[in-house]
Every structure is written in C-alpha cells, then in structure tokens.
Amino acid sequence: MATHWIWQQPDWPDFNWQADRLTLLLRECVQSQGQLLGMAGSVSSSLSAQSELDALLQNIVTSSAIEGEQLNVGSVRSSLARRLGLETADDNNVSPRSESLAQLMLDATRRFAEPLTLERLLEWHSLLFPEQENGLSSRAINVGALRGDEPMQVVSGRIERPTVHFEAPPRQGLEQQLERFLKWFETSEHEAGLDPLLRAGIAHFWFVTLHPFDDGNGRLTRTITDLALAQGEARAIRFYAMSASILDDRAGYYRVLESSQKATLDISEWLTWFLQTLLRSFRQAIARIESVLGKTRFWQTHRESELSVEQIKVLNRLLDGGERGFEHGISAAQYQAVAKVSKATATRHLAELLEKGCLQRLPGGGRSTRYQIRYTDKPTH
Structure with missing residues (x-):
C-alpha cells in the first residue's frame, strides 16, 4: 500500500x-x-x-x-x-x-x-x-x-x-x-x-x-x-x-x-x-x-475629578482605544461629533481635560491637533 x-x-x-x-x-x-x-x-x-x-x-x-x-x-x-x-x-x-x-x-x-x-x-x-x-x-x-x-x-x-x-x-x-x-x-x-x-x-x-x-x-x-x-x-x-x-x-x-x-x-x-x-x-x-487594567487605574486616579457626562463618554471611548477607532487619539472635530456638542463647547471641554490631567496633547498643531489619554502610572513589562 x-x-x-x-x-x-x-x-x-x-x-x-x-x-x-x-x-x-x-x-x-x-x-x-x-x-x-x-x-x-x-x-x-x-x-x-x-x-x-x-x-x-x-x-x-x-x-x-x-x-x-x-x-x-x-x-x-x-x-x-x-x-x-x-x-x-x-x-x-x-x-x-x-x-x-x-x-x-x-x-x-x-x-x-x-x-x-x-x-x-x-x-x-x-x-x-x-x-x-x-x-x-x-x-x-x-x-x-x-x-x-x-x-x-x-x-x-x-x-x-x-x-x-x-x-x-x-x-x-x-x-x-x-x-x-x-x-x-x-x-x-x-x-x-x-x-x-x-x-x-x-x-x-x-x-x-x-x-x-x-x-x-x-x-x-x-x-x-x-x-x-x-x-x-x-x-x-x-x-x-x-x-x-x-x-x-x-x-x-x-x-x-x-x-x-x-x-x-x-x-x-x-x-x-x-x-x-x-x-x-x-x-x-x-x-x-x-x-482593562489601564482603564481601571485611570478612573481610580480621576475619581475626584468633576467631569461632565459628555467628557466621561469621550474618555471611555478613548480608553477603549483601537476597538472604537481612536487608537491615534481624538481631534476637536471628533470630540464634537462623539459628545454631540458645539464647536465652542468641544474646545472648552478639551481644555478642561488637559488641565485636569485626563488628556495630553499629541505633537502637531492647528486643526490637526489630537489628544490622547494621559496615563499617570502606565505599567511597563
């Protein structure tokens, strides 16, 4: 055979x-x-x-x-x-x-x-x-x-x-x-x-x-x-x-x-x-x-921060990262679309989130400025 x-x-x-x-x-x-x-x-x-x-x-x-x-x-x-x-x-x-x-x-x-x-x-x-x-x-x-x-x-x-x-x-x-x-x-x-x-x-x-x-x-x-x-x-x-x-x-x-x-x-x-x-x-x-761990640590760090419903919604979308299409951060125009707020409100919200240490500004300026989550204690492996 x-x-x-x-x-x-x-x-x-x-x-x-x-x-x-x-x-x-x-x-x-x-x-x-x-x-x-x-x-x-x-x-x-x-x-x-x-x-x-x-x-x-x-x-x-x-x-x-x-x-x-x-x-x-x-x-x-x-x-x-x-x-x-x-x-x-x-x-x-x-x-x-x-x-x-x-x-x-x-x-x-x-x-x-x-x-x-x-x-x-x-x-x-x-x-x-x-x-x-x-x-x-x-x-x-x-x-x-x-x-x-x-x-x-x-x-x-x-x-x-x-x-x-x-x-x-x-x-x-x-x-x-x-x-x-x-x-x-x-x-x-x-x-x-x-x-x-x-x-x-x-x-x-x-x-x-x-x-x-x-x-x-x-x-x-x-x-x-x-x-x-x-x-x-x-x-x-x-x-x-x-x-x-x-x-x-x-x-x-x-x-x-x-x-x-x-x-x-x-x-x-x-x-x-x-x-x-x-x-x-x-x-x-x-x-x-x-x-999951990063998201948990982030909200523990910012549990005292006074944030609006819209800000929390956008932060959660960013924390979910690539799963939601925001692995490269978010622009002011995208913030406006996700949060369903005016252009002026989006600009103000982003400024507040920067001030509270929730976000950091990525390199680049003007209309293309993007923002991403600021992890204060991101672990290293």
Whole structure:
C-alpha cells in the first residue's frame, strides 16, 4: 500500500519534531503565557469573571465560525453567564444549541482534572448536536457515536472531479486507534520531557487526523486542545481564545494540516504554526487585560475629578482605544461629533481635560491637533 497519508506510515503515530526549530518560539510562548497568568492574578474577581466570560464566548463562537457556522452570540453569552454565576439567563434568548455549547466548553475547562475517556468524548459529541436528539435536524449523522463505515474524506470542488484534501484512517480499527490516543493523552500529561504546549499541539493534530466522527471533528479537536492547555496551566479559568487566532488564519490552518497529513511523521511544520498561533492568542489577551487594567487605574486616579457626562463618554471611548477607532487619539472635530456638542463647547471641554490631567496633547498643531489619554502610572513589562 502506497503511503499517501500520514496514518499509512509504518511507525504511525510515533510523531517526531525538530526541537531546535521550535526552541525559540516555544520559549516566547511560555514567557507570554506566564506574563498573562501573572497579570490575570492581579485582576479583581469581577474583572476576572468578565474577562473569562469574554474569552470563553470568543472561543465558542469562533470555533463554530471556522466551520462556517454563525452562532447567536447573545444566546451563547446568556448561557455562559448563567453557568458562571454572573447573571440569570434571559430564557427568551437561550437556545438548546447555546446551552449545549456552553456546557461543552465548561466541561472541558472547569473539569480539566478529570480523565478524557471515550464516554466523555461521546457525550461531548452529543452536546455538539442537540437538535439531532430533538429530531430537529435534517442531516443524518451518528450523534454520540463513532462514524459509519464509508470512507471519511475532506473534499472540495465539483462533484464529478472533487479534490480530496484528506482521507481519515479506515473505520475498521478506529476504536483501537482512539484508545491509543486517549491512553497517550492521559500518560503524556505527566511526561517530564514533553512541554505542555507541545502536548496540546500534538493532541490537536493527532485527533483531527483520526477524524473519528461523522461531523464535528474540528470543534471537538479544538475542545481537546482547550482541555490540554487547561491541564498544562492546572487552572480552569481561561483568558485567551485560541480558536479566535485560528480563525484569523483559517486558510493557513487548513493548508498546514493538509500538507502535514500528507507528509512524514515529522510534524515540525504543524507545531511551528500551532505555537505561532498560540503566541498570537496570548499576546492579544495580554493587550486586552492591559487595556482593562489601564482603564481601571485611570478612573481610580480621576475619581475626584468633576467631569461632565459628555467628557466621561469621550474618555471611555478613548480608553477603549483601537476597538472604537481612536487608537491615534481624538481631534476637536471628533470630540464634537462623539459628545454631540458645539464647536465652542468641544474646545472648552478639551481644555478642561488637559488641565485636569485626563488628556495630553499629541505633537502637531492647528486643526490637526489630537489628544490622547494621559496615563499617570502606565505599567511597563
């Protein structure tokens, strides 16, 4: 039998990689992860809960978006918020789908210390497709059970001349393949020579290559990755969403998976892409928490300042920075538009904010003068 797919290699699944190619990248990941966890420890419990909710929500929504499914964000958010004890759910805004997806994500992260068994995997698969169990779906797939006997292929293009991007191992022997994966997943958690981040990358690649279900393999793969990362950190609280970073480079994700699944058991290329994507995820989370902490410190500094409603509104927009389009500061004309005040009032408000130390003037003058937040104690890392 010709070895077209990686699982046809005689030593499958004994993966190997070039450690020297990954050393620097892995070190950057570990440092950023440590920085993020350290920052997270200094956030108040209410901000921590909000940050966790945001990260979990982002993870669920983007993992489905990778597969082309658009979820109702408000519905998923309500389901998560109730489970995290942040608020009571708006029952009119909660669907069985969002309830199941919230349950799945929290099972993987909050119960990270519990073993990953076949029974748990099958339960996760059932949570991915609640509409099937209610008879609401027209798609015939095996829910909560391994895939059928027909070949499992990932294809694109025309029906008469499809392009086969990947073919999974045959159905026969799949139970033994999965058992081997699950046993490795359990023992590798305590393997001294294996970095937890590399373990998460290997788990991701191995499981998605097995493709054990009719549908939902990608989402379950990313759930297993979240579980592996939670185990590596030995903490349930998530502050970053790796699925969001995968979605940012969705084409690259599929490209590197396809090339690696057709190659040798050296998965250095895949692990490089995985670590680069994880690093981006850490850095985005760090920037987000820095923004939250900066905003909190700013309002603590200016809690005695007598500010108008319009001034507070503009300051909050500036504190949100790039998310609101004001990463390069604000001009008098923009202040006028955001605050909905006259030109004279905008000029007076800006002068007051300069005097109170809330804003600082950026270089440049005349009509192009821009103003940005003045942080009195901006932290350095």
